[in-house]
Amino acid sequence: MVDAVGMRCRSCRGDAGDVVLDLGRQPAWDRMPWRDEPLPDPDFLLRMWCCRSCGLSQLCSDADASDELFGVEPRSVAEQSDRSIARLDAEGLVLPGATVAEFGSPHGESWLGRLSDAGMVTAAGRTADLVVDFYGLLHDADQDAALRARTASLAPGGTLAVQMLTLGTVLSLRQWFDLRHGHYAYWSLPTLDAALRRHGLGVHRAWRYPLSGGTILLTANRDPRPDAATLRLIDEERTVGVDDVGALCALQGAAESNAAALRGWLVSEREAGRTVAAYGAASRSVPVVSHAGLDSGLLSVVGDASPAKQGRRMPGTDIPIVTPGELVDSRPDRVLLFLPELADEVRETVPGIEAAGGRWVLLDPSLRVLEPALML
Incomplete structure (x- = not known):
């Protein structure tokens, strides 16, 4: 260390x-x-x-x-937003006439439209009954100031709702590629709870969802009374080792072994005469491509649905970013999917890959080839 x-x-x-x-x-x-x-x-x-x-x-x-180039919101992210807002509604936090403020991010569409449709009023320049943070917190370089700003945005009796990928998920699934520039904080539930308490809040409820391996929605307020399920989630993260520097260092070993395995697989595919492309020029794909030392000789192109990214190339390498149609036209034998949660969606929206005899390969974080008969 x-x-x-x-x-x-x-x-x-x-x-x-x-x-x-x-x-x-x-x-x-x-x-x-x-x-x-x-x-x-x-x-x-x-x-x-x-x-x-x-x-x-x-x-x-x-x-x-x-x-930052804005991407197209994946269906899985939009569906998770719907689930999270439904949960907040079930908790009695989405009330007609109540005020709402948002700390958003580039990782999905704003929640304000959905909450406004439910009758909530945007708190323009005022404190809010509900403050939502949709993957916004990690984008602030000064985390203490960020938590202070969110606390100051709350009206008396208000609730802060945060959706995030926790350190517990990153560590338990060895998702080392979730580290990237511009993402400043990797909070675990127990660490965030302690930080919130320094600002007069505390975690009141928390729920885990499967998106990205394990996404957490939590609520925090000035009178936190966590239930048994919330306390269990906090304890589970401690058990994984989020408070243990030695346990966290396992991410380094995963990075080295996964990158070597990916590069080795791509070399073997090339030697076997098979062309490999990829899908998803997302933020988490850049550390993978860079740490594995990939170029267009091993990974021909990366398809992406975002017009803002098409015609560009992956940072640090000569691998071009193309439209989904151009990806299909290149007739790859294998397509590496950097975002495994998109598997169902891309197989529906880009059927030409399998129709031409190609196969999708998940990076999850190890490699797994999807057979058409299993999902189509």
Whole structure:
């Protein structure tokens, strides 16, 4: 384990901690150059640092700022938003006439439209009865200020609702590729609960959903009374090892073995005369491509439904980003799906892959080939 000189915790300001995951120098995931822009791209250290004082695992240092390209919201993300809002409604938090504010992110459509349709009123410049954070928190470099802002946005008796991918999921499933530039905080439930309590809030309820391996929706308020199920979720994350620096270092081993296995598989596919492409130029795909050292000789193209990304290339490599139609026209033998939760959706919307005899391959985080007879 290595300490990061000069690092201060983004939440508690502590200066003692350990680097638990080091992916070396990588390009910024959100700077996707146009296809004809020459290499090399600027690269930056990509490391996860765990604070010894408060336990927050966080981005050690960031890349230079760039404009994030908005993607097309996947069906699975939209459906999860519907489930989360239905849960908040069942908890009595979606009330006609009540005020709502949002801290959003580029990882999906705003919830305000759905909540407005339910009769809630957007709190323009006022405190709100319900403050929702849809993957927004991790995008703030100053986590203490971010939590302070969310607390200050709450009306008396108000509730903060946060949807996030927790460190418990990242660690238990060895999802090392969830570390990337611009994502500053990797909260576990117990660590976030402790941080919220420093701001006068606490986790009141929490629910786990299967999206991205394990997405958490939680509510927090000024009088938290967690039920047995919520306390169980918090304890489960502790059991996984989110408070244990040694356990967190297992992410490093997973990164090395998964990257080597992916590259080895791609080499063997090329030697067997099979062409491999990929689908999903998402943020989590960039650490995978970079850490495995991939180029267009191993991965021919990456298909993506976002017009903003088409015609560009993957950061740090010459792999072009193409439309789904262009992906099908290239007639790949295998298509690596960087986002396994999209499997059902892309098999429906891009049927030409299997119709031409190709196969989808999930990176989950190990490789798994999908056979058409199992799902079609």
